Amino acid sequence: MNNIYLTEDGSHSIFSQKFNQTYHSKFGAVQESQRVFIDLGLCYAAEKFEEIRIFEMGLGTALNALMTAQVSREKLLKVSYTAIEAYPIEIETAKSLNYQEFFGEDLVKLHGLPWGETASLNANFSLHKIKGTLEDLVVAEQTYHLIYFDAFAPETQPELWTQEVFEKIAQMTVKGGVLCTYCSKGYVQRNLKAAGFSIEKHAGPKGKREVIRAIL
Template sequence: MSDTIVIQTTDDGVPTLYLPGLDEHYHSTKGALTEARHVYIDMALRARDKRNIDLLEVGFGTGLNAWLTLLEAQERGLHIRYTAFELYPLDPEVADRLDYPARIAPQQSPAFARLHRCEWDHPVEIAPNFTLLKRHADLTRTPVDGLYDVVYFDAFAPEKQPEMWSESIFRTLYDHLAPGGILTTYCAKGEIRRRLQSIGFTVERLPGPPHGKREILRASKPNGPTHK
């Protein structure tokens, strides 16, 4: 992965990171906050409609998804156990330079700082209703533990990191989703949709974020017994 990193403002005024070496952004250039809220908070977390949620994120990155989840938990009285894989942790000072708290929820600035500065590979209580386990590990080589209600699948694009979108990774995630569990991703490619279906997920193509991608994917694990 490239070690040069650039901060770029996206169309909703909220910045993201760009890796010139990979030619890849951490969020949509059409709107980082708009995308994160739509794909992960609205289409996954709210859709699961439970008060106690075990959540797995693929790619912790800037911590934007994690922090928006914490804000949602505070607002709706949810209890979240959040596990995130990240192979290339960001320097917390780079995360600070994105200035997310000032732009989104200044009163929750200390929580954003804690997300980045807390220890890796140990569960840490960031807030009374939000525990974070950051796993500094390569998802393609590390077993996944636990059973999750929601998966935020936020890897770099399949053209850039095909190994993250493999059948074996999706099968592992399927096995670690609770019945009725939900996985969302910003990527709506037919090839990815068919791969998810072939494993046993029920897959919906949903409208993408306003002004962003036309569609996104939501994959659910059926409640009853499955045969794939």
């Protein structure tokens, strides 16, 4: 069961009883996603690539996808977004989140899109949702310009922060592609480097001293 709670910036997040963790920072769900994935990821990638293919590890509440769709619409940026999620939230839970107060009604539509199919949320943003685990994902020929690595913390999901996983991600990433994550632990940085990424440390959102942008 998941419990919705209010973060400091006025946006909702969820506490996962399964993982005993929150989906976002208590200091603000929107401000965290904005800094880690939009500012350091999407805006940076938009300067390098004309069209952007994004892969997200952990769809979760779909806040990152929703914010990305908004940017794609406002900036006329062509985005193809693929997200994998092993434990999707219920559509009724999605309806209870207050993200529509920030971004309009796209959230419920996004959660309602079918799994395993590609569908358009707006003229510039398409979404393909995969229900399953990253470990079981078969790496295809499709490669991505930007990775949103938004798994639960290593203490909860250590199997997702290994060198082997990042090597798999590297196979899915174009040369010069970008991976963004909120986690800057030393062994995570070492595993990213061992997989072929170079590490950039950046100031994090409120409550987080630094976050990582990794370049392949």
